[in-house]
Amino acid sequence: MSRKSGGGKPSGPSSRAERSSGRGQRQLRQRVRTAKGRRASSVRWLERQLNDPWVAEAKARGYRSRAAFKLLQIDEKVGLLKPGQRVVDLGAAPGGWSQVARQKVGDRGRVIGIDLLPLDPLAGVELLQLDFLDEAAPALIRERLDGPADLVLSDMAPQTSGHASTDHLRIMALAEAALDFAVEVLAPGGGFVAKVWQGGSEKELLDRLKRRFAKVRHLKPASSRPESPELFVVALGFREPGKTE
Numbered sequence: 001m002s003r004k005s006g007g008g009k010p011s012g013p014s015s016r017a018e019r020s021s022g023r024g025q026r027q028l029r030q031r032v033r034t035a036k037g038r039r040a041s042s043v044r045w046l047e048r049q050l051n052d053p054w055v056a057e058a059k060a061r062g063y064r065s066r067a068a069f070k071l072l073q074i075d076e077k078v079g080l081l082k083p084g085q086r087v088v089d090l091g092a093a094p095g096g097w098s099q100v101a102r103q104k105v106g107d108r109g110r111v112i113g114i115d116l117l118p119l120d121p122l123a124g125v126e127l128l129q130l131d132f133l134d135e136a137a138p139a140l141i142r143e144r145l146d147g148p149a150d151l152v153l154s155d156m157a158p159q160t161s162g163h164a165s166t167d168h169l170r171i172m173a174l175a176e177a178a179l180d181f182a183v184e185v186l187a188p189g190g191g192f193v194a195k196v197w198q199g200g201s202e203k204e205l206l207d208r209l210k211r212r213f214a215k216v217r218h219l220k221p222a223s224s225r226p227e228s229p230e231l232f233v234v235a236l237g238f239r240e241p242g243k244t245e
């Protein structure tokens with residue numbers, strides 16, 4: 001199991017964004033002008049957004065979120081997304097991963113985006129507003145899919161509670177549920193990506209993945225904040241159910 005940074009094209013923000021981040025040349029950090037009356041945590045979040053080169057790059061390239069670069073970098077590293085694929089994007093809001101998936105699979109492919117939150121319509125993407133942990137959700141998605149999927153992607157993340165071990169358990173529950181679903185819908189050879197947080201209990205998930213997929217690895221894309229505990233498990237070459245476990 002290797003843990004490497006995603007990279008290559010598009011491996012970093014454009015030079016314009018790099019300049020605004022101060023990577024290319026020394027720049028003053030932007031401050032929030034309307035900080036008065038806001039909570040300190042909200043001011044910190046706004047400042048981070050204002051000074052984040054990936055946020056600027058996402059805006060420049062028409063992506064709804066900086067998260068789009070994480071999928072682009074994972075794809076660059078392992079060659080996930082191909083024309084004509086059927087993709088399920090779990091935790092899709094505000095839509096960055098779905099945009100990238102749609103660009104890569106093209107008109108012959110299909111992208112279904114699922115989130116608890118409403119998403120603004122996205123050309124060529126079918127959207128379902130659902131709690132994926134709801135008992136009825138997997139069947140509803142399968143019904144919409146009406147056949148096997150080539151890729152199941154999960155960037156789902158819970159609201160953070162500030163309690164690291166609780167948050168860790170919650171994100172692992174989302175990743176496990178995403179894998180349960182993937183095992184039901186993936187076509188042989190299919191792929192699976194899920195966000196996890198470093199913290200110990202992902203071993204069980206990895207063991208399951210290794211039984212079901214030919215290749216499993218961890219990736220930390222370059223656009224994932226270094227201070228964030230997030231990692232992505234990437235599994236390729238799904239083996240037909242019944243032949244392995």
Ligand SMILES: C[S@@+](CC[C@H](N)C(=O)[O-])C[C@H]1O[C@@H](n2cnc3c(N)ncnc32)[C@H](O)[C@@H]1O
Binds near residue numbers: 064068098115
């Ligand atoms: C990091 S964001 C996803 C960003 C998205 N991949 C993008 O590129 O724009 C995580 C998302 O997971 C969603 N989420 C968390 N728990 C969920 C659940 N139980 N069912 C569906 N979506 C969920 C959240 O609503 C949130 O929109």
